[in-house]
Amino acid sequence: MVVYDRVSSLAVRRLLAPAGALKQGWKGGEQQMRSIVHKSILQLPENYPQPWDYKNKGYQYTDAPFDCTQDRFTQNSRLIVVEGNVASGKSSLARQLADQLGFYHMPEFKMDDVLIDRYGNDLRKFYHLFPKRFRIPDMQMFYKNPMDELSAAMQERIFRCRFDQYLNALAHIMNTGQGVVLERAPHSDFVFANAMRAKNYIGHEFFKYYYFVRKNALPKLNFWPHLVIYLDVPVAKCMENIRKRGKVEEIACLDEEYLGTIEESYKDSLREYRKHSKILAFDWSTPGDVDSVVEDIEATDLDFFEWHSGDVFEEWHAPVDEITWNGWRQYVTSKSNAHFYAFDGIETHDVGELYINPRDAGHFLQVMRQEVLKSPYAYGYNLKKGDEMAGMDNWRTFHVLPEKWYEYWWKELWYDNWNAMELVIDPQMKNLDPDYLHAHH
Structure with missing residues (x-):
């Protein structure tokens, strides 16, 4: 096992600490060790607040006076990212873990998370009706034809969804x-872009665009993981595991070549993580003992920060009051402001793989209304599909879904943000051209 940024062994801490001290957050010397602990050790105060139902309530300015954020933070209120x-x-x-x-x-994002809507419609079942630009591949489709020009659109969508998942x-x-x-995490997503470029699955223009978007987007997340766990597995072993599937x-x-590029790219990823997060790296050629990993996590100080000593944990210590x-x-x-600041206004007209023909967009929206949703109304506003009556009080900045929370912009929210001349001319979308694809493709 290779371990980076290891602080001290759990055995030494337990020997030095008085009886019961680990459960009480023992202060060794003058510095309190604020480390993650096993769930059986963590003790919460009697008045610890109940979880806020953010997926139904959201969290607005009006909620802030009644539900404070810092009251919820414990030594286990941490973000761990597993990479490999x-x-x-x-x-x-x-x-x-x-x-x-x-x-x-939170499992790794997969395209199924955004290709199946709330009504159970799997958009892939309608791909034969969509213009090709809107047949975004899932991973199995990518594996079958990685040289397809839509591989770039898939990779862009995955990055944006990882961005949303990190905010989640x-x-x-x-x-x-x-x-x-x-x-x-979205921070390491570039290892796949590098691999796809090495195999010529994506073009040079998209590759430059991807890194421009990444550079603009990551700072909008602000918070880096507390701990990154990297599983170091040789390429040959990864290929063996893939064959077993x-x-x-x-x-x-x-x-x-593809897996080797990912492995090399992770060296750059870990160097980037190292500036902001603690890192534990394990030789996982043969999967190790999870209990040992937990002990290494418990032995890692995930709280100590000094302004003059580096940037690790800085963004977690910068807010010093409840208002912030x-x-x-x-x-x-x-997520709406973060998504807007990260992605809005970035032009794609120089990236051929991301180009969308306006007529194709119009036909696509017609198919969505006529064949997929079978309604001129957006997601969440179809009474015949079981949606509740929603009024003006459901409006939110940058989106008009009836819910206060959305998981991924590319799940359903994108539909609220798209428009086409066909929508203006034919708002009920009754003039779907069944021969459009035959005539234009």
């Missing part, structure tokens, strides 16, 4: 106090 190559064992470790620590587990993790911590174990297309696509914390809580819970 494809088929390195991230998911299994992340689930077990979340279970032992009492954290909320921050929102969960600030609204409930419960820590989060997240599989992958038995998925023919995946085996053909994820070759040694409530502001950040609103920011990550809403």
Whole structure:
């Protein structure tokens, strides 16, 4: 096992601490060790607040005076990100860590999370009706044809969804106090862009665009993970694990060059993480003992910060009052401002792989209304599909979904933000041209 940023062994702390001290947050010398502990050790005060139901209530300015943020923070109110190559064992470790620590587990984002809507419509079943530009691949489609020009659109969408998922993790911590174990973060997403470029699955123009967007977007997240766990698995072992899955297309696509580029790119990712987060790296060629990983986590000080000693944890210590914390809580819970500042106004006209023909967009929206939703109304406003009556009081900045919370912009919110001349001319979308694809493609 190789461990970076290891602070002190748990055994030494337990020997030096008085009986019962770890449960009480023992202060060794003058410095209190603020480390994550096993869920069986964590003790909450009797008046600890109940989790805020942010997914139904959101969190607005009017809520701030009645529900404070700092009251929820405990030594386990941390964000852990598990990183590693494809088929390195991230998911299994992340689930077990979340279970032992009492954290909320967020699996790695997958395209299914945004391709199936609230009504159960799987958009992929309508791809034969969509103009090609709107047939965004899922991973299985990508594996079958990675050279398709839509691979770039898929990668862009994955990055933006990882961005939203990271905000979801921050929102969960600030609204409930419960820590989060997240599989992958938007900060490391570039390892896949590098691999796709190395294999010529994406073009040079998109590659430059991707890094421009990344540079603009990541600062809008503000908070870096407290701890990054990296599973170091040789490429040969990852390929062996992939073959064991038995998925023919995946085996053909994820070759040694692709996985090797990911492995090399992770060196840059960890160097970037190191400026802001603590890192534990493990040789996971043979999956290790999760209990040992938990002990290493417990032995890592995830709180100590001095302004003159570096940037690790700086953004978690910058807010010093309840007003500032409530502001950040609103920011990550809403996500709308973060998404707007990160992505709005960035031009794509020089990136051929992302170009959208306006006529194609109009036809796509016609298909969405006529065939997918079978309604001129947006998501959440279809009484015939079981939606409740929603009025003007449901309006939110940058979106008009009836709910105060949305998980991913690309789940359903995008539909509120798109328009086309066809919508103006034919708002009921009754003039769908069944021969459009045959005539234009």
